[in-house]
Amino acid sequence: MNFSCSKSNSPTQSPIKTHPVDTPVTIAKGADVSWVTEMEAKGIKFYDKTGTQKDLFVLLKSLGFNSIRLRAWVNPTDGYCNTADLLTKAIRAQKQGFKIMIDFHYSDYWADPGKQTKPAAWASLDFVTLTATLHDYTKSVMSTLKDNGIAPTWVQIGNETNDGMLWEEGRASKSMANFAALIKNGYAAVKEVSPATKVIIHISNGYDNGLFRWMFDGLKANGAKWDIIGMSLYPSKTNWSTLDAQCFTNMNDMVGRYSTPVMVVEVGMEAGAPAESKAFLSDIISKVKSVDSGSGLGVFYWEPESYNNWQGYALGAFDTTGKPTNALDAFAD
Template identity: 55%
Template sequence: MLRKAATGLFALIIVLVLVLSPSAQPHKAAAAPSFAKGADISWVPGMEAQGYKWKDKNGVQRDILDILKNDYQINSVRIRVWVNPSSSYTNGYMNKERAAALAKRAKDAGLSVMLTLHYSDSWADPGKQTKPAAWAGYTFQQLMDAVWNWTRDVMTTMQSYGVTPDWVQIGNETNNGMLWDDGKASLSMQNYAWLVNTGNNAVKSVSSGTKTIVHLSNGYDNSLFVWNIGGLIANGATFDIIGMSLYPSASDWSSKVTQTIANANDMISRYGKPVMVTEIGMDYNQPSAAKSFVSDIKTKIRNLSGGKGLGVFYWEPEATPGYNGGYNMGAWQADMKPTIALEGFLN
């Protein structure tokens, strides 16, 4: 009898230890800023590996995160993660370990962190949502299992570096779904919704306080958002925030901002979800227009109804003219000094 009682007590203790252990519980993200003024900095590690060094507007060489934070009031960063990327500094490189190291560096600098999970080995965007090569032959159930396992793997890798992301995008610019063709929204909105749910639930299983984002391009395109976001919700998808991209020109940015704000207000009214503009950019050689654009969209997103505008992120502002074979919407010049574009973030 005593042996049985002792055995039962021991088993109870083991169960309590497992249940109460911090590693057994979903972690909670630290409080995110009430309004994120952000920059996607995913090219930074590769640029540094190539020898790039940034200067501030006075020509003083400083750490790029220090410049972003202390000169332009950036309080958050966005970091992409690919499944099995190539070693290319520009079109690969950002595996989970490099992303986690960059996230730790940002956190140590006092910045909040957003992850963008590209469920691909390279760029996922409206024109391509290619499955990782290792997942190419999977059944749909195996695909969902892979999304679950990899998402949790990225999250636990982040936590091993001491980082709990504030936000995680489940995919990137998923205008027509993700992981084509299985998750192509025009072929099966339900499959797309299930994949979003799987990613969302995987994030929450590791960090219950991290907010998840579904992100589409062309924030001014209301019909796209009604079809995609509405379709997801009608098919039972669970996520926290609607993300948008906006890349206007110097001549049409004002009208595009007006359309994007109207769309954002419609999303809030229809679905009750907050909105975040997770990518913006404009040609580096139109710095005055870019500064005005940043200031305008920052102010109008912050003032969305019900406080449901959560932030604006500039995409890869550290990029110099023509980086990666022709990208010209960064906010640094060839002399490694910034344009005035990011001054639009200043209060």
């Protein structure tokens, strides 16, 4: 999640191709619910539309979700989103039959376009040791999951890495080669433990074709590997139609340019605008299903269970009484 994304240059429009109307397309309909254990520890509860209290994972399954995304922090001070907490949530998700995405931030706290801070324990490492440490940490988390019977369907190497990660050495605008080396080490670590897991590189502003071309041209030129291109999209209730159209054009360009599938791994809109949010979600889900060659793989809502401005986040999809708003009906369609 990036709270300060601003619109940049719009991509050039290209012809829109769609699937025949009689061809059903199944995609991942997901939610990042990484806050859930912390919210529960603070006494926050979740309810279905009738007001009946429900376990969040059970509730999301009933709303049409089929996938869960969980962030991984290296050594957070409060413990939430560390490997143990990640495992607890992954086990709960798997018990409900969800596919699982792991989102490695490679930080002790939030990583996004404005900050990619090294974990404190990695801060003084030289670059060769840093890449090896990233590999070993990734492999350790993946092995912990595997030892507990969990094989993630997808893994992100970095979160919203618009200018790389593990700054300054991994800042892409300073050294795309260094960023590519970090990606290579993360990719290798995932595949060593779980060869079938698909690796995602994720950047924000899914409407910004120029940003995506710069990043993936650079990574390709430096030998990085990825299986899926991931993007974020956080429109407002007034510009969502425009940004959806630009995102769709960008998705098709990514598929054609790099021959890899795409996925919208983060979306969100104002909690107080459920009608507009549902329209946005229905539209972006439809567009992902219509990406060329069936290469649109999914849409994930970022922390929909957040309500009452939890930690200052106002883009959840639950109302002030802890019940899902009509926005999430888009995932059941």
